[in-house]
Amino acid sequence: MLHDQRRALVVDPGDAAPVLAALQHEGLTLEAILVTHHHNDHTGGVANLRQATGARVYGPKREVMPEPLTRLGDDDTLAALDLRFEVLEVPGHTAGHIAYFCQPPDAAPLLFCGDTLFSAGCGRLFEGSPAQMLTSLTRLASLPDATRVCCAHEYTLGSLRFARLVEPDNADLQTYQVQAQELRSNNLPTLPTTMGLERSINPFLRTRWPSVTQAVHLRDPMAQDPVSVFAALRAWKDQF
Numbered sequence: 001m002l003h004d005q006r007r008a009l010v011v012d013p014g015d016a017a018p019v020l021a022a023l024q025h026e027g028l029t030l031e032a033i034l035v036t037h038h039h040n041d042h043t044g045g046v047a048n049l050r051q052a053t054g055a056r057v058y059g060p061k062r063e064v065m066p067e068p069l070t071r072l073g074d075d076d077t078l079a080a081l082d083l084r085f086e087v088l089e090v091p092g093h094t095a096g097h098i099a100y101f102c103q104p105p106d107a108a109p110l111l112f113c114g115d116t117l118f119s120a121g122c123g124r125l126f127e128g129s130p131a132q133m134l135t136s137l138t139r140l141a142s143l144p145d146a147t148r149v150c151c152a153h154e155y156t157l158g159s160l161r162f163a164r165l166v167e168p169d170n171a172d173l174q175t176y177q178v179q180a181q182e183l184r185s186n187n188l189p190t191l192p193t194t195m196g197l198e199r200s201i202n203p204f205l206r207t208r209w210p211s212v213t214q215a216v217h218l219r220d221p222m223a224q225d226p227v228s229v230f231a232a233l234r235a236w237k238d239q240f
Contacts, residue, residue, distance in 0.1 A: 002081065002110070007031045009055075009080045011100070011112045012152050016045035020052060032080040035059035035069070036114025037097040042152065060089075062096030072098060090116045090140065092133025093123035101143065109147040111195070113140060118151045119180075119193040120173075121159030122204040124238065130231035134207070141205045145196030156180050156190040162240045163203050166215045166233070172200040207233060 001010050001022060009032040013019050023030055030053040035043055037060060046066045050057055058078055061071035072078065076087040078100075085100045093115045100112040115123035116133075117140055125133055160177045167173055176197065180190045199205050206212045207230045216223050216232045223232040 003028050004081050007081055009034060010049070011150070012036055012042035012114060013045035013049055014041040014043070016048035016052070019045060019049055023053070029053070030055040032078070033057045034078075034080075034085070034100055034112060035065065036099060036112065036116075036152070037094040038063040038065055039094065039115070042114065060096040060098045062089075063094060088139060090136035092116060092125055092128035092136045095127040097128075097136070099140065101147075108194075109144055110150060110192075111140065111143060111147050112150045114152050116140065117149060117198070117202075117204075118153060118159055119149070119156040119190055119198065120163045120176075120202050121155055121237070122202075122234070125234060130234060131227045133234070134227055134230040137204055141195065141199055143195050145194065145199075147195040148192040149195055149198060150192045154189055154191060156193075157184055160201075162237050163201060165240070166203040166236075167206070167211050170201065170211065172197075176201050203233060204230070 001008050008023060008028040008030050010019050011034045013033060033046055033049055033055050043066055046057055049055060057069035058072055059065040059069045061073040072087040074089045078085050083102050083104055085102045088099045088101060090097050090099050097114060097116055099114060099116060102110045116136055122137060157180060160180055163173055164177060183190050203212050207226055213229050216229050219236060220232040223229045
């Protein structure tokens with residue numbers, strides 16, 4: 001949830017109940033519902049929230065979504081909470097996945113990326129190809145270092161264990177794993193992360209780095225070009 005103390009927007013509400021409770025507790029009016037892709041854990045609360053609040057729903061133009069909604073794709077924008085969000089098509093996890101990027105005044109940029117990018121990881125390829133996902137992640141990785149990356153799931157500790165397997169000598173990764181473990185041990189989130197941090201510790205954003213390519217080659221000597229290296233890395237994670 002993002003709010004200005006009066007109005008709120010929510011992203012990927014899989015369940016309406018906690019959203020409605022938060023709105024009531026904070027005294028907020030729900031203005032908009034932003035959806036990144038069609039999976040039920042991201043859309044399950046949309047219908048009830050729309051009915052209860054009258055909020056306008058936005059979602060990807062290329063996926064089956066709970067109607068009615070405003071469908072969005074590359075180069076589209078939307079306005080909510082007096083902010084301007086740019087829509088980025090980032091297929092891979094699903095065929096029509098989108099992300100929302102915003103540069104608030106006097107604050108670090110915001111990225112709502114659904115299941116495309118996680119801290120130290122990325123989403124499974126349920127519908128898209130490795131080439132699509134690599135292109136999507138490369139696009140997100142081009143955003144400013146300070147961008148606050150609001151992933152849809154707290155998968156960080158598991159992703160970090162895999163990342164350490166790929167790059168055991170990455171000092172940034174070692175440091176971040178200790179910090180993330182401390183946060184979770186205190187029941188605090190590791191999110192949002194930042195794009196600058198992710199470029200230094202996320203193996204799926206580092207598939208052109210020698211340390212990552214060498215680790216992948218040891219498992220799959222046929223992985224030579226960037227797409228095949230990424231595909232082999234994702235397959236390795238799927239079996240981890």
